[in-house]
Amino acid sequence: MSDDEWLLQELDRWSDPAYCGETRAQVRAAVASPAHQLLGTRLRAAIRTAPARSIDRGLPAPC
8 A cells, every 4th residue: 555545544534524714625626736746745644643532532623
């Protein structure tokens, strides 16, 4: 599984259906977009280093 596939799987697992007013499909499209590679890199790092309990609860929206 590539890093991008892993990230999208994690987003599906613990993200809210609405993320700052965007649908999950919009979030997936944004993360997959080349223009958002840095965002994807930061999200991957955050997910990998977050305590399991934070991921289980869901992380708060940044806005």
